[in-house]
Amino acid sequence: MLITLTSTDADATDLGHLLHKHPGRVQTFGVSSGQAHVFYPEAADKRCTVALLLEVDPVALVRGKGRSDGFALAQYVNDRPYAASSLLAVALGRVFRTAMAGRCDSRPGLAERALPLEIHVPALPCRGGAAVAERLFAPLGWTVSATTVPLDPTVPEWGDSRYVDLRLTGRVRVADALNHLYVLLPVLDDAKHYWVSPEEVDKLVRAGDGWLAGHPERDLITRRYLAHQRPLVASAVARLADVDDTEPEALDNAVPGDGEAPPQRRVPLAQARRDGVLDALRTARATTVLDLGCGEGALVKALLDDPAFDRVVGVDVSHRALEAAAVRLRLDRTAERRRDRVELRQSSVTYRDARNAGFDAAVLMEVIEHLDPPRLPALERSVFGYAKPGTVVVTTPNVEYNVRWPDLPAGATRHRDHRFEWTRAQFRDWADTVARNYAYTVSYLPIGDDDAEVGPPTQMAVFTRSEATA
Structure with missing residues (x-):
């Protein structure tokens, strides 16, 4: 060979x-x-x-x-x-x-x-x-x-x-x-x-870091790599999904073969999250949007697919993530009109950047939990105090919902890079304080199935800048 x-x-x-x-x-x-x-x-x-x-x-x-x-x-x-x-x-x-x-x-x-x-x-x-x-x-x-x-x-x-x-x-x-x-x-x-054991999931996640989670053939890749072993496939999909992209209900026990029709499934949490963010931005009538911590560009692509958004800027601290986003968006071959509406640039959400000012809205989708808690005040100052978009949409996992994930060990976070995961009360305390300190009002919306006992898997806050300071 x-x-x-x-x-x-x-x-x-x-x-x-x-x-x-x-x-x-x-x-x-x-x-x-x-x-x-x-x-x-x-x-x-x-x-x-x-x-x-x-x-x-x-x-x-x-x-x-x-x-x-x-x-x-x-x-x-x-x-x-x-x-x-x-x-x-x-x-x-x-x-x-x-x-x-x-x-x-x-x-x-x-x-x-x-x-x-x-x-x-x-x-x-x-x-x-x-x-x-x-x-x-x-x-x-x-x-x-x-x-x-x-x-x-x-x-x-x-x-x-x-x-x-x-x-x-x-x-x-x-x-x-x-x-x-x-x-x-x-x-x-x-x-x-060789025999495919649970250790193969670790190998797949490690080798697929930065590209496999957002691959359009992710499910086919995981099935074949893990020899179609259903428990291993379910574990791999849950771990690969960037901050719980797939709900456990979507990981049906019947893993189809390559030529079979997929089983009926609920909307994946990643899609529900994007849909929720898009609805909030449309309600705010935003036309220029800043996606902070854009990763591999899933939300940027969804924004570009909607002609209501005239300008979309994806920002991430990782150069590799931005390269992956450029590939996802096919920037080297897309139509000029579409390409003129989008920009990808490297920056940090914790530092002031003059280029981030002047937008109708900014999005922090599954971002804050990747920061060490002492760094959150710097994010608050750079986004709410300096950039001052009219609307800020923030989503983060609801740790109370973790008990509904059968493959997630007790006390474990949904993603190895999460520095924390908040309860609904903790998230509201933080968001209410931010809104009060920076002259915003804030409302809360559930993302995913809103469980009567533990709430939704993802919690979302929509901050609106007060008219007196707009």
């Missing part, structure tokens, strides 16, 4: 620094399936290619398993089937572990740069054909060329094989490219060569 990754950057040999593999050496690593060889077929200033060649030892795969195969030659003539792309993904994780983590000790800033990259996998099992490869890689910013490989070129009537010749081109961070491959190679194959 072979995969190549090529950089066409001006200083293409920087690829060696990023991968921690010197272009002048051939290196061999022992992996569970055999040996992985890393070498550079070309290493020039403007084009550098690294190759990973996995040499599989099928006999080694069945040795040392603690069971007898019945006769001495069984391991030679009855080799168990193995998933080629799964083996290749494991080799990637073993050989390029540091690069996948986004570390480059020799040149720290280099790891954060998006580079012009080309990836080639000449023979890749792909259940569903070339169209599935397009669906999985294109939303991540890759230009995809997937050509189906015939069973036998000399006998056309035999038709196509289940393999594709896959080529990807795009401007992507090397760490992101490797993580895309690590997750999606076995997903395309829809098989793994």
